[in-house]
Amino acid sequence: MPLMTSWVASANDATHPFPLNNLPYGVFSTEGDDPRCGVAIGDMILDVTAAEAEGLITLSDEPLFDMPFWNPLMEEGPAVWTALRARLISLLAEGSDEQAKVEPLLVKQEDAEMHLPFAVSEYTDFYAGRNHAFNVGTMFRGPENALPPNWLHIPIGYNGRASSVVVSGTDIRRPWGQLKAPDQDLPAFLPSRRFDIELEMGAIVGTPSDGPITVQEADDNIFGYVLLNDWSARDIQAWEYQPLGPFQAKATATSISPWIVTKAALEPFRCDTPPREFELLDHLKDCGPMLYDIDLAITMAPAGQPATTIARTNYNQMYYSAAQQLAHHTTSGCPMNTGDLLGSGTISGPTKPERGSLLELSWGGKEPLTLDSGETRSFIEDGDTLTLTGAARGDGYTIGFGECVGTVLPALENPYSR
Amino acid sequence: MPLMTSWVASANDATHPFPLNNLPYGVFSTEGDDPRCGVAIGDMILDVTAAEAEGLITLSDEPLFDMPFWNPLMEEGPAVWTALRARLISLLAEGSDEQAKVEPLLVKQEDAEMHLPFAVSEYTDFYAGRNHAFNVGTMFRGPENALPPNWLHIPIGYNGRASSVVVSGTDIRRPWGQLKAPDQDLPAFLPSRRFDIELEMGAIVGTPSDGPITVQEADDNIFGYVLLNDWSARDIQAWEYQPLGPFQAKATATSISPWIVTKAALEPFRCDTPPREFELLDHLKDCGPMLYDIDLAITMAPAGQPATTIARTNYNQMYYSAAQQLAHHTTSGCPMNTGDLLGSGTISGPTKPERGSLLELSWGGKEPLTLDSGETRSFIEDGDTLTLTGAARGDGYTIGFGECVGTVLPALENPYSR
Structure with missing residues (x-):
């Protein structure tokens, strides 16, 4: 599998840790705001909590990202994990026709404070x-x-x-x-x-x-x-x-x-x-x-x-x-x-x-x-x-x-x- | 300290495990109802969740017993633990002037199924x-x-x-x-x-x-x-x-x-x-x-x-x-x-x-x-x-x-x- 390209330009570098192929999940906050779920893409974070609230991500009748932990998504099981990844790729891939809606939901990683990404059970x-x-x-x-x-x-x-x-x-x-x-x-x-x-x-x-x-x-x-x-x-x-x-x-x-x-x-x-x-x-x-x-x-x-x-x-x-x-x-x-x-x-x-x-x-x-x-x-x-x-x-x-x-x-x- | 007597007669026996001196906390259900918090008194259980809902127990602005676990009470700390015990004693002691309000909230232990009394963290x-x-x-x-x-x-x-x-x-x-x-x-x-x-x-x-x-x-x-x-x-x-x-x-x-x-x-x-x-x-x-x-x-x-x-x-x-x-x-x-x-x-x-x-x-x-x-x-x-x-x-x-x-x-x- 080669590099998948994104309209987030910083993600398209062979040595960057967070290309479109990766899409790792974290919890972040900016300037003292409440922590929320995000996915790393290049030097940016897509605010997944906001994306769900705005209807860009709809995987479940109940919100999956209104708590600052990825546990609710994890509980949904592999089919939903796959669906989320596919949806994120479609939102962030080069040529996405939803770029204009997604762009306002990006936050610079350098402005974000990171938190524990999930509630550790044991x-x-x-x-x-x-x-x-x-x-x-x-x-x-x-x-x-x-x-x-x-x-x-x-x-x-x-x-x-x-x-x-x-x-x-x-x-x-x-x-x-x-x-x-x-x-x-x-x-x-x-x-x-x-x-x-x-x-x-x-x-x-x-x-x-x-x-x-x-x-x-x-x-x-x-x-x-x-x-x-x-x-x-x-x-x-x-x-x-x-x-x-x-x-x-x-x-x-x-x-x-x-x-x-x-x-x-x-x-x-x-x-x-x-x-x-x-x-x-x-x-x-x-x-x-x-x-x-x-x-x-x-x-x-x-x-x-x-x-x-x-x-x-x-x-x-x-x-x-x-x-x-x-x-x-x-x-x-x-x-x-x-x-x-x-x-x-x-x-x-x-x-x-x-x-x-x-x-x-x-x-x-x-x-x-x-x-x-x-x-x-x-x-x-x-x-x-x-x-x-x-x-x-x-x-x-x-x-x-x-x-x-x-x-x-x-x-x-x-x-x-x- | 001698036996404290209760208007729940079965509690007033020197060998009974649950006299008024004890008042242990559990979680119970009856006939498939949702589990709720209760305290054992003699052969009965006082439905604490119901007692709080009816205003007989008011320890906090937020309800403490609307979940089938005693953790919310535990989180309140020793002063509230003491206040709850004092309130339960006043409700269940012989001569309580609230007996008539409490009696309908008693359930027979033999009719109850018991559940884990608290969420075990670690x-x-x-x-x-x-x-x-x-x-x-x-x-x-x-x-x-x-x-x-x-x-x-x-x-x-x-x-x-x-x-x-x-x-x-x-x-x-x-x-x-x-x-x-x-x-x-x-x-x-x-x-x-x-x-x-x-x-x-x-x-x-x-x-x-x-x-x-x-x-x-x-x-x-x-x-x-x-x-x-x-x-x-x-x-x-x-x-x-x-x-x-x-x-x-x-x-x-x-x-x-x-x-x-x-x-x-x-x-x-x-x-x-x-x-x-x-x-x-x-x-x-x-x-x-x-x-x-x-x-x-x-x-x-x-x-x-x-x-x-x-x-x-x-x-x-x-x-x-x-x-x-x-x-x-x-x-x-x-x-x-x-x-x-x-x-x-x-x-x-x-x-x-x-x-x-x-x-x-x-x-x-x-x-x-x-x-x-x-x-x-x-x-x-x-x-x-x-x-x-x-x-x-x-x-x-x-x-x-x-x-x-x-x-x-x-x-x-x-x-x-x-």
Whole structure:
């Protein structure tokens, strides 16, 4: 599929993240107005809430865009998702005879503030990148025991905290927590010293389910994808995570990029999961290409300094697809709802500059990174800005995700010394 | 505090679970009508939604009870909680001059179907009963290493799945899952063979928070308590839980009792947590009696047979209170919302007949229980009905919780053999 051209001129550039082929969904506001639904096209946002109110989009008897969330559309299911995309293309394509009606509904992205694009029902985080699991396992248990025995048979995951999901651009406050230094006998309550990122993709459940579903049904139920940074306090995690998994280490914040890139936009970039060491059981078997070829990168910028790219990798490095993760999530009968968010797990490639966390990049702090400015980093320092980017590169066009960015602020005063 | 008498005669019995001292909040429907809010008094339910509509309860400019959930009241905060309780007491107390107006709004409990009393925002399950943690740890790691090193310093918890919370009376379908028998090299996808209960109390967050809160603030933010059964597939759990904790083993269902017993009703039953082996850090220090003296019991009834009481224990056996758990939950900055549900963790006393799970009662299946009928059980068999009950026993009155009951149905046909 080549670049589809739009009468919004800025969208017709081979490297622009938001061509007509993309049409990602977000929630925005301008100058303190109420947040509303919008779709990115080039440097502009089409105000979808206004377009519906003016009768340019009519998909349902009830309004779908009168709340600042995309959940109502997601609940409508794939036929309506397809209808909306077709309608938006007809409104925005070069030669559209409705350009005059649509033009007044465009807002410049640079004038807009972005909000969470959907109400997060529940959040699950997986651990389904093999290189990441191997790296972390090697640091903790040595290379012979790096992968837990179950790892090649099921996508290991844990439930995270939906209330902690924030939109890109939200500042992240360094957390306090209980932690125990290796040379101490007893734990102490301190600000985290090993605060980290995790480069992930997030898959958003569109269609709910109530009982076990197949991998194909799971793929059908997914609405779209975002970039996701699962901020992680490694020192809190090390002390708390046995035997029931990470808890407060992961509850400070999880940032997502502001634009939901739909499954439809990513269709040309589907790719296969890797060869399997063990054949997967029926409920997890691959039934088509369900990963995506998406280039990913992380930059780090100390306060007042330019950003250094510290890692580049690709979503195609995952061992399990989001569809396999979602199918596994339902095996026990667990109901899944519109707005559930599934983190892929940290995405690391096989070589050092492809690692998706500082824990791996600095090898647990033993091999600090050197930034372009000459500063070194093992973990995040106060004032550092971390940015994730993602792009699928097509034939003469790009499907971008926007940025997933957060700046780490100093810890509060001890909240219990009041 | 003695028994408070009501003009609803059935409420004035020293052993009745719902005297005027209690006034627990539920959601009910009759004969297919829409669910609405109600308060239990003796054998009756006062239709609170109707009482508000008729002007007998006026706490807010906006209606608080026009949705079938108690969340809007919870969001109002402690002053309104207190005002509602005072108003209900004045309407229902013996000698009330409004009896004639209230009487038509009473419904017999036996005619009502109960629903989830609140919308569960997120669900967290703790592991904060020392006897349970010691028993399980002993089975898995021996008595010397039974308690993980962190256990005496923090209430260990993990995020569960809110979508799986169901009201008492809902049948529970035995789950399928990936599991690996000890004598097998590879996992298989099978119905769980070690399906179990966990006797817990659930604490409900009423007032939201956005950042670290103290134990006292946490106690203030809790709205009330329910009985909670965290259905657990032990064989799925054993295979999946390393390294990130239980996931599908706990996602089939969590049952709660239908009546929210308010903190106000439980006030006379406050008791202290046990002596500490290690002094707790400041953010977890006890600041008053925040556990409750609540007698708890489990019965088991095979299909068509009478119930056998298989365990009796008390909520005062916990090592950490719900207030300490909630405070710990916020240390990293995790936002907490109205409707968040916190499971206490399995409540076991020190002796064998006080154990709150079949895993402990049958010691991992090695010491099957004998029921009154002569049948034996290591774990749950299809058709078994498990019932939790709870009661705080005052001076001439009882604060009951109602039942938390579920019958286990056979597993579905293999959902992936279609």
